[in-house]
Amino acid sequence: MAPLATPRPPGAHNAPRPHAVTDPSRPAVADSQVLALRAVHRAASDLRRGTPVLLVGAEGALVVAAAETVSARGLAELAEAARGPAVLLLAPVRAAAVLQRPVPQAVGAAPVGAAAEMGVVALRLPPSLLDPVALRSLADPTAERLLPDQPERMAPPAHALQAIALAKLARLLPALVVAPAAEAVAERLDLLAVKVADIAAYPVAAPASLARVAEARVPLEDAPEARIVAFRAADGGIEHLAILVDSMAPQDGLVPLVRIHSECFTGDLLGSLRCDCGPQLRGAIKRMAADPAGGVLVYLAQEGRGIGLVNKLRAYTLQDQGLDTLDANRALGYGADERNFWVAAEMLRAVGVDRVRLLTNNPDKLAGLAACGIAVEQREAHQFDANGVNDGYLETKARRFGHLLG
Ligand SMILES: Nc1nc2c(ncn2[C@@H]2O[C@H](COP(=O)(O)OP(=O)(O)OP(=O)(O)O)[C@@H](O)[C@H]2O)c(=O)[nH]1
Numbered sequence: 001m002a003p004l005a006t007p008r009p010p011g012a013h014n015a016p017r018p019h020a021v022t023d024p025s026r027p028a029v030a031d032s033q034v035l036a037l038r039a040v041h042r043a044a045s046d047l048r049r050g051t052p053v054l055l056v057g058a059e060g061a062l063v064v065a066a067a068e069t070v071s072a073r074g075l076a077e078l079a080e081a082a083r084g085p086a087v088l089l090l091a092p093v094r095a096a097a098v099l100q101r102p103v104p105q106a107v108g109a110a111p112v113g114a115a116a117e118m119g120v121v122a123l124r125l126p127p128s129l130l131d132p133v134a135l136r137s138l139a140d141p142t143a144e145r146l147l148p149d150q151p152e153r154m155a156p157p158a159h160a161l162q163a164i165a166l167a168k169l170a171r172l173l174p175a176l177v178v179a180p181a182a183e184a185v186a187e188r189l190d191l192l193a194v195k196v197a198d199i200a201a202y203p204v205a206a207p208a209s210l211a212r213v214a215e216a217r218v219p220l221e222d223a224p225e226a227r228i229v230a231f232r233a234a235d236g237g238i239e240h241l242a243i244l245v246d247s248m249a250p251q252d253g254l255v256p257l258v259r260i261h262s263e264c265f266t267g268d269l270l271g272s273l274r275c276d277c278g279p280q281l282r283g284a285i286k287r288m289a290a291d292p293a294g295g296v297l298v299y300l301a302q303e304g305r306g307i308g309l310v311n312k313l314r315a316y317t318l319q320d321q322g323l324d325t326l327d328a329n330r331a332l333g334y335g336a337d338e339r340n341f342w343v344a345a346e347m348l349r350a351v352g353v354d355r356v357r358l359l360t361n362n363p364d365k366l367a368g369l370a371a372c373g374i375a376v377e378q379r380e381a382h383q384f385d386a387n388g389v390n391d392g393y394l395e396t397k398a399r400r401f402g403h404l405l406g
């Protein structure tokens with residue numbers, strides 16, 4: 001299926017997009033954009049290390065550290081750079097659990113994708129809670145312990161939403177200890193500064209910078225002519241893969257089968273019975289090889305519907321305590337589905353595909369891909385039987401995510 005491996009000429013696509021995916025040897029990404037992506041990625045890495053970072057915008061600077069990772073040293077740096085008391089930022093559903101009462105934003109039964117998944121709540125922290133163990137307990141519903149004091153609700157500071165967005169990009173729990181910052185002190189402490197506008201732009205700007213970095217023939221059991229193409233964004237983040245599956249009975253001019261598959265370490269590699277990812281992955285490749293149009297499987301490095309493997313394991317713990325897959329995500333402070341479909345759309349265009357027959361049961365994927373400029377000409381159902389363990393998971397996808405059956 002040679003055309004799949006050849007990028008289309010610019011302008012061949014139906015819908016507008018922010019940037020073209022380019023040859024890595026001739027990056028079309030502006031230097032300023034590379035710097036912005038790099039700053040966001042570095043700030044996310046610092047949060048993961050427990051180091052505070054500075055969020056800078058028109059409304060001043062906020063020094064922030066992730067509640068999950070911050071150490072005593074990080075808290076001391078934060079206190080030194082602060083010019084006001086530290087507060088804890090939490091997603092509304094987590095804040096409601098900590099306060100043991102509803103907060104106005106937390107509408108537990110709201111539909112997927114509703115505004116209830118946005119928002120942030122700020123809590124005043126008494127000194128007894130400014131401690132790494134207490135902060136982890138406040139952030140993580142799977143690590144709760146009895147605390148000496150209760151935090152109180154207050155108005156969130158400027159840049160609070162962007163702080164939550166940065167924690168999510170870092171695949172950390174969206175829970176941050178923050179304070180208004182003295183920029184000069186933060187600079188002296190060598191804390192990294194990132195612009196809030198760059199955090200806001202990142203979900204579209206990073207995929208727009210994807211470049212093909214490697215490509216190889218990898219014969220698969222069900223698709224002997226398969227090729228894998230690797231893509232890397234200018235921030236240096238983890239690579240995404242496109243698996244090009246040639247048809248065993250090719251016919252030119254047909255719309256290819258496409259599957260957007262989010263990484264699932266447990267299901268794809270280990271054969272976990274909690275989900276249906278393994279059968280869907282292997283089944284998609286098999287179907288593509290048998291289809292006259294062949295296909296592309298986009299393998300997104302967005303484990304756990306974009307919350308990361310560690311948070312997915314936490315979500316499993318909560319599911320073992322009785323929550324379903326959707327409420328478990330929300331209890332952690334995440335939305336039901338945090339994936340970024342720009343990544344998939346840019347990769348498809350880069351391999352010459354802008355019209356697809358999408359293998360999915362998920363209506364949000366159809367809409368998400370279409371919103372990123374890919375013409376979804378048809379949906380192909382991609383259902384596998386329940387296995388005795390994932391029955392409740394599949395039932396929740398049908399009932400609460402609106403998955404289409406058949
Ligand atoms: N957060 C979370 N992610 C899960 C859970 N179970 C599976 N996943 C992740 O869900 C993703 C797989 O979703 P998809 O196969 O794209 O399924 P879908 O969105 O339900 O849609 P289709 O399979 O296309 O119909 C993978 O990244 C899995 O790691 C869970 O209980 N919680």
Ligand SMILES: [Zn+2]
Nearest residue numbers: 264267275277
């Ligand atoms: Zn899975």
